[in-house]
Amino acid sequence: MDLSLSPAQQLLQNSARTLLQQRCPPERVQELALDPRGFAADLWKEIATLGWPGLLVPTELGGSSGSVGDALALVEEMGRACFPSPFIASAIVATAALTAAGGRRAQALLPALAMGERICALATLEESARLDPGALALPVAAPGRLTGRKLFVPDAHVATDVIVLGRGAAGPTALLLPMDRTGITARPLDSMTGDKLFELEFAGVETSPDDVLGAPGHGWALLAPAFRLGALARSAEMVGAAQRVLELCVEHARVRVQGGRPIGGYQAIQHACADLFRDVESARWLMWEAAWKLESGRPDADAAVASAKAYGALACLRVARRGHQIMGAIGYAEEHPLHLFHKRILAAGLDMGDATLHLEAVARAIGLA
Amino acid sequence: MDFGLSGPEQAFADEVRAFLQAHPPETFPEDGTDAGYGSGAHSHAFTRALGERGWLSMGWPREHGGQARPMSYLLVLLEALAAAGAPFGPVSGCLQVSDSIIRHGSETLQREILPRVARGEVTFWQGYSEPGAGSDLLALTTRARLDGDHWVLDGRKIWSSHAGIAAYGTVLARTDPGSTRNRGLTMLMVDNRLPGMDVRPIRSLTGQVYHYEIFMDGVRVPRDWVMGKSGEGFGQLLKGLDTDRFWGRFYKAPFLRRILGLLVEYANTPVDGGPSLARDPVVRRRLAHAATEIAALRALFYRAAWLIERGQPATGPVSAAKVMADELGQRVLSMGMEILGPYGVLRAGSRWARLRGEIEHQYQTSWGHTLAGGTSEIQRTTIAVRALGLPAEPRGRV
Numbered sequence: 001m002d003l004s005l006s007p008a009q010q011l012l013q014n015s016a017r018t019l020l021q022q023r024c025p026p027e028r029v030q031e032l033a034l035d036p037r038g039f040a041a042d043l044w045k046e047i048a049t050l051g052w053p054g055l056l057v058p059t060e061l062g063g064s065s066g067s068v069g070d071a072l073a074l075v076e077e078m079g080r081a082c083f084p085s086p087f088i089a090s091a092i093v094a095t096a097a098l099t100a101a102g103g104r105r106a107q108a109l110l111p112a113l114a115m116g117e118r119i120c121a122l123a124t125l126e127e128s129a130r131l132d133p134g135a136l137a138l139p140v141a142a143p144g145r146l147t148g149r150k151l152f153v154p155d156a157h158v159a160t161d162v163i164v165l166g167r168g169a170a171g172p173t174a175l176l177l178p179m180d181r182t183g184i185t186a187r188p189l190d191s192m193t194g195d196k197l198f199e200l201e202f203a204g205v206e207t208s209p210d211d212v213l214g215a216p217g218h219g220w221a222l223l224a225p226a227f228r229l230g231a232l233a234r235s236a237e238m239v240g241a242a243q244r245v246l247e248l249c250v251e252h253a254r255v256r257v258q259g260g261r262p263i264g265g266y267q268a269i270q271h272a273c274a275d276l277f278r279d280v281e282s283a284r285w286l287m288w289e290a291a292w293k294l295e296s297g298r299p300d301a302d303a304a305v306a307s308a309k310a311y312g313a314l315a316c317l318r319v320a321r322r323g324h325q326i327m328g329a330i331g332y333a334e335e336h337p338l339h340l341f342h343k344r345i346l347a348a349g350l351d352m353g354d355a356t357l358h359l360e361a362v363a364r365a366i367g368l369a
Numbered sequence: 370m371d372f373g374l375s376g377p378e379q380a381f382a383d384e385v386r387a388f389l390q391a392h393p394p395e396t397f398p399e400d401g402t403d404a405g406y407g408s409g410a411h412s413h414a415f416t417r418a419l420g421e422r423g424w425l426s427m428g429w430p431r432e433h434g435g436q437a438r439p440m441s442y443l444l445v446l447l448e449a450l451a452a453a454g455a456p457f458g459p460v461s462g463c464l465q466v467s468d469s470i471i472r473h474g475s476e477t478l479q480r481e482i483l484p485r486v487a488r489g490e491v492t493f494w495q496g497y498s499e500p501g502a503g504s505d506l507l508a509l510t511t512r513a514r515l516d517g518d519h520w521v522l523d524g525r526k527i528w529s530s531h532a533g534i535a536a537y538g539t540v541l542a543r544t545d546p547g548s549t550r551n552r553g554l555t556m557l558m559v560d561n562r563l564p565g566m567d568v569r570p571i572r573s574l575t576g577q578v579y580h581y582e583i584f585m586d587g588v589r590v591p592r593d594w595v596m597g598k599s600g601e602g603f604g605q606l607l608k609g610l611d612t613d614r615f616w617g618r619f620y621k622a623p624f625l626r627r628i629l630g631l632l633v634e635y636a637n638t639p640v641d642g643g644p645s646l647a648r649d650p651v652v653r654r655r656l657a658h659a660a661t662e663i664a665a666l667r668a669l670f671y672r673a674a675w676l677i678e679r680g681q682p683a684t685g686p687v688s689a690a691k692v693m694a695d696e697l698g699q700r701v702l703s704m705g706m707e708i709l710g711p712y713g714v715l716r717a718g719s720r721w722a723r724l725r726g727e728i729e730h731q732y733q734t735s736w737g738h739t740l741a742g743g744t745s746e747i748q749r750t751t752i753a754v755r756a757l758g759l760p761a762e763p764r765g766r767v
Contacts, residue, residue, distance in 0.1 A: 001372060001373070001374075001674075002370065002675075003370065003371075003372070003671060003672055003675040004370070005370070250757050250758070253759055261760070262759075264753070264759035264760055265759065265760040265761070265762055265763075267746070267749075267750060267762060269759075270753030270754070270759050270762070271746065271749040271750070271753065273752075273759060274689070274692070274748070274749035274752035274753050274757070277685060277689055277752055277756065277757060278669075278692060278693055278752070281669055281672065281685070281686055281689055282665040282666065282668065282669040282689070283665065285665075285669055285671065285672040286661075286664055286665040286668040286669075288372075288668070289372045289664075289668045292370045292371060292372045292373070293372070295370075304664070307660065307661040307664050307665075310658070311662065311664070311665050314658075314661075315665070356654075359654055359657040359658055359661070360653075360657070362657040362658075362660050363653045363654070363656065363657035366633055366656065366657065366660045367633050367634075368633055368637065368647040368656060369645060369647045
């Protein structure tokens with residue numbers, strides 16, 4: 001048993017914390033959230049020079065072949081800073097899928113993703129909003145023409161490439177398309193979370209067999225492990241964000257004086273802070289246990305990830321919601337960062353399968369018929 | 370990150386599993402009620418069986434007859450016992466008291482008592498709370514004065530678990546008559562058979578006896594039946610608090626997982642040829658949600674264990690795990706009562722009882738857990754002040 005980050009992971013986390021504290025303060029996050037096309041291009045370049053987007057890319061393709069744990073340690077810090085970026089979609093989920101798929105197109109794209117020069121989006125959800133192979137309706141044929149739409153596609157405005165999962169004759173099929181292929185239109189969805197979500201419309205987009213990622217009909221099998229990794233990364237992001245909410249609340253409770261003493265000296269506030277601590281810590285260690293199960297290839301890893309994502313979403317949202325009560329009126333103001341963390345947790349909880357979806361996976365894992 | 374067992378730890382886990390298969394827990398006679406913490410009923414026979422295998426003393430230093438095994442072995446053992454529903458009720462008390470004897474006990478205590486603990490022959494009660502000293506433990510008034518070679522003990526302790534079927538108790542008493550609060554306290558070891566001891570059962574809302582009230586009237590305790598020096602009682606109490614709370618609740622997660630398994634089994638059973646409860650989306654979601662919470666609780670306990678084993682501050686995670694264990698237990702058992710509907714209230718042994726009537730009993734016991742071992746309110750204050758650094762509330766003076 002070793003419930004600690006490796007020295008290299010600690011180093012990564014510390015340098016990420018320092019960088020993001022300096023370069024991604026709450027004011028910057030706020031500015032990016034309020035701008036409908038907000039993207040920190042400068043910061044993305046900066047983290048690219050540090051090699052973050054290439055963390056999971058194989059060494060021979062220009063990355064550093066990092067471990068799942070390395071990526072999660074980094075993402076936890078990104079959550080703590082509420083750093084908005086396409087990192088999880090591009091550098092974790094798409095990178096994992098492309099690495100698993102192999103082939104000429106994937107191998108050509110991965111070095112550019114590692115350098116941060118290209119960004120790959122994921123187009124999976126449709127009107128049903130269910131991350132489920134049975135819910136895929138977009139007809140895919142390659143060669144052929146792609147017509148239809150995808151919803152809730154994050155960061156399509158900055159993506160250079162997109163993985164589209166649709167229904168082929170042989171079953172779920174994944175395509176890798178450049179975003180500038182004729183017939184692809186991205187329309188922003190106005191989301192209260194400040195995340196940049198898009199509707200992707202495909203109007204007779206020409207496809208060739210070369211666009212197929214992996215084998216036709218095997219798209220779900222190819223992407224499911226990448227989604228699992230994405231769910232874990234979103235869990236780590238939520239834990240990081242909830243950790244920051246806890247810190248903000250405790251700091252506030254120490255310095256805010258009412259009735260002649262800090263409000264943190266009153267049991268009502270103390271007990272609320274204690275509950276935040278319980279929720280953050282339990283979500284964090286459940287996430288790390290799932291990460292360990294995934295990395296060591298244990299048979300119950302899928303259920304553990306589902307459990308960590310479902311629990312993390314509910315527990316971290318509890319933290320944010322209770323945080324508003326501790327913080328008092330100032331936390332209701334747009335200029336205060338609390339709502340940014342709240343909304344990030346909300347968005348992360350919905351991405352890569354919401355609590356409802358993951359709880360159904362847990363229901364099956366505990367043997368419910 | 371590594372949540373796994375090492376080769377030798379896995380071998381030990383297999384050994385425990387084999388023991389439980391060869392000696393089904395339900396075949397051991399029970400002497401005391403199951404208080405619902407996850408450690409099952411009190412069984413002298415089962416405790417002796419654990420002692421025979423050297424498992425009660427395996428964590429002790431070698432000079433005290435132990436095997437100096439790391440804490441992880443104890444985690445493996447207790448988790449396996451709880452998952453099997455074994456009656457190891459007194460074991461965590463034995464671990465806590467023996468740990469205290471090893472660290473603070475006189476040579477006499479170590480020589481007299483430790484070998485009998487190792488064999489599983491004796492169990493203990495802890496005498497902390499008093500009628501006027503509950504959450505405010507330091508208001509305790511039980512006193513001991515030195516008279517020649519003996520301490521003379523007078524006072525009253527209450528809510529001591531299984532005191533009537535234990536051999537000894539540890540009593541926190543005021544040995545400096547002029548002292549107040551945390552000063553002048555000493556931990557004494559008291560033999561139940563001493564003249565002046567009166568151990569009276571308290572029947573609980575379950576209809577069974579788990580707690581006792583202990584009246585001590587001029588009880589003469591040998592001078593060296595003391596932990597450390599006089600006046601060190603509070604320091605010892607504080608030092609042991611995190612580990613006591615940890616070992617008093619660690620097995621709650623595997624216990625709740627076992628209860629959840631029973632509820633899943635029940636939900637999967639078709640009712641009157643119709644669809645099973647498992648197909649009801651609300652029931653399905655609630656059971657799954659509980660499963661995630663139990664898994665999170667277990668992970669939190671393992672984090673606390675990891676900190677304790679390294680001697681790092683663990684107060685926050687331990688108190689958080691205790692709060693979570695006890696409140697989650699109440700939620701899971703309440704959910705069980707709802708799922709069973711009118712059948713839920715039927716006692717074990719009733720003709721129509723479902724799931725052997727286990728849910729009703731554990732449902733009832735769960736209401737004591739957020740009070741015992743420091744209330745949830747005390748735990749939350751502890752987390753806020755000691756782990757998060759919030760200012761302590763001013764103490765009232767009457």
